[in-house]
Each structure stands twice: as C-alpha cells, then as structure tokens.
Amino acid sequence: MGRNKEFDTTVVLRKAMEVFGHYGYEGTSLQILLDGLGIARQSLYDTYGTKKDLFISAVKHYTNEKSAAVLTRLDRPGSVKAAIADIFREIAAALKDEVRRKECFIMHSAIDQVPHVPEIAAFFEQDASRLEEGFYRALVRANEQGELSDRHSDLRALARYLNHSRYSLTQAAKLTSEPKVLDDIVKVTLSALDS
Amino acid sequence: MGRNKEFDTTVVLRKAMEVFGHYGYEGTSLQILLDGLGIARQSLYDTYGTKKDLFISAVKHYTNEKSAAVLTRLDRPGSVKAAIADIFREIAAALKDEVRRKECFIMHSAIDQVPHVPEIAAFFEQDASRLEEGFYRALVRANEQGELSDRHSDLRALARYLNHSRYSLTQAAKLTSEPKVLDDIVKVTLSALDS
C-alpha cells in the first residue's frame, strides 16, 4: 500500500558524492544539491534528513564500498604484490575516467570535515585502522611467500604508507588533468615493494 | 605623513593561512576570519581587498615560501638524497609541531578551490611544474654523482612522485594525529630512492 519511492536511494547517494565532491560540503548550497540530485527538497529531508546527514551517508557509503573492494582483493590467495598493484591501478583507472572520477572527490571534501564533524573523524579512524590491518596482513603473507626482500623490514610502516598512498591519489588527480602523471605516481609508489 | 599600519601584513597573512586552513575557504565566515586575524573589518578590505583576494594572497604567499625553500635545498651542492631526505623530514617536523602545522592546512583548502578559482588553478599548475623540474634537475645530478642505482630509470616519474608526496603529507596529517604514522610514511617514501 502506498506509493513506492521513485528514485533509487543508492543512485541518489552516488550523485550526492559527485556534488559534494565538486563543491565541497560548505560550498554546496541546498539549491545546488537539489539540482544535482534531481529530487525535490522535501524528498531529501524525508529520505536522508538534513544536508549534513546526507553528506555523512554519502561519505560512509563511498568509503565502505571502496574499502570492502580493497580488503577483498588483499585477502585473495596468490601474489600479494600483484594484488596491491591491481588495487592501485584500479584507483588510477577510476581517476582517469571522466565519469567515474567525479564521485572520488568526495574523499577530499570528507577529509575537509574531519576536524568539524566528529562522526566522520571517528569513521575514518576506524576505516584507516581496518585498512592498515588489511595491508599489514597481506604484507606478512607476502613475506611468507617470499615476495619481499629483506630490505622490507618494517611491514607496519609499509602498510601505513600504502593506505595513505591510496587516499593521496585523489588529491593528485584534483591537481592535474594529465593521466600520465597519475600513472607515474602509481608506478613509483608500487616500486616501494620491489626488492 | 599619516598614521602607520599597526599590523605586520605578513603576520596577518600567516593567521589567514591558519583560519582558512582550519575552516576551509567556504567554511570561513567573515566573522570567523576577522576574529582570527585580529583586525577590524574595514582594515581587511582596505589592505587585502575581498575575502577571496585575501585567500589567494595567503595561498600564494604560503606556496611561494615553501617552494623557494625546497628549490634552494635541491640546488645546493652535495648529496641529493640527503637533500630530499631533509626536505621531507622538515615537512614532517612542521606537521608534527602543534603550532606550525596549522598554517600547512591551507594547502588542503587551496586544492579544494582549484576547480572554482582559475587564478589558483593556474598558480598551482605553474608551481607544480617549477617544483617537478627542480626535483628532476636534482635527480639528474644525483645520477651523475652515482647516488642512484640503475633501477631508477624513469627520473621524470620519480620527480613527479616526489613533488606529489610533498603535498600529500599534509593530507595524511589531517587524517591522523599519530606522529609515528607520518614518520613511517616519510620513511617509506624516501625508500623509493634506495637502490
């Protein structure tokens, strides 16, 4: 009974990522937001709550999606170095794609709000530790599989580095439109795993 | 003849970096800005122009200062690897210092505005190319001095990577309050230069 929702809430969430990613949280006026989402003002408040609520939902949805993909790839049996290379090349591919890159920039807006929105700060802290642990587990396995040389003594540092590099690629993408630059950065980043 | 300015304009510019760095450009209301600068409203408009003018001035001042220091260090004779290590450790030191770190975050706010303020976009494009060239020159010299192994074939990629890593450290600092994490990231970043 009753009318069904006309829009797919996850599709709208995707659009929210794009809008917030482009204008930033504070830079996104309600008008811009509504135009970008393509829904009516009341529908926004009914479905997602306030502007801030929607922002938090979008950030969490985006981050969870990406993190899950990374962790899955890291835990898959086989070469760890190949897995990590896959992960970074996938990020670079997304950032080079005219369409897909747009929603990635919500990361930048989200990091912007870390000092002002405790819920986002706590969320990222938790996410970072999950990811760091994931990278660390993978690196330990890589070591057991003989993929690393003895110059990689500090696997904890390496794990932190890799997780941070993942985030930082979107920043690089915001600064350059040259795809080659992203490829170069990824290439050198991955070389940290070489012997 | 006439009264002198009571405030040092570069000191105020520094405070502007802190305020804009903390709240972001859009997140900084005029009231917050004036409170942070400690000057009267009219003084702001008389001395710096609009809010946007001040923001651009602060961004340029900060960037020029940092870039000049980096380029100077890179061009100094002696070990290039030591120079690069110095540069990154200095950044980490600044980001770990409770006071100095504050103004660094204007970089994040500035990158935020790249898609919306053409003047900032053009400025960063120029700055990035200057810095990339500086790193590249240094790496060529390092190669001539026998500091690099033959696994470092693509010095252009390495230069881009180093310049990007410089920027990305402030992002990492915004996400973590743990100093050890920054040290770890720097350590692994520099290991890209090892043989």
Added chain:
DNA sequence: TCTTTTTCGGACCATTTAGTCAAGAATAAA
C-alpha cells in the same frame, strides 16, 4: 474505490552571509 505513501513545488522563515558606508579617534610626518 479507499487508504496510504511519495513526489513535487512554492511559499515562507529566521539567520547568516559578504560587502559598503560613515564618523570619530589615533597616530605620524610635514
């Protein structure tokens, strides 16, 4: 058909926004 839910659009609100103007006090050099 009746009921329930959603969508949509416009009106509306109090608050905040960036920026301007004016006037008097302070300060410094001529």
Added chain:
DNA sequence: TTTATTCTTGACTAAATGGTCCGAAAAAGA
C-alpha cells in the same frame, strides 16, 4: 598645528543560507 593615513566601531543592505510547512497530484496496494 596642519594634514594625511589608518584604526575602530557600528549600522546597514541585499542576497543567500538551511530548514519547515502546506497542499495537491500521483501511484500503489487493499
């Protein structure tokens, strides 16, 4: 003292802000 510049304060504006309320149309199941 005179003159020029800056500082400070407060009032003011027009526009934009996020958010709420209302009513009618649309759609889906009972």
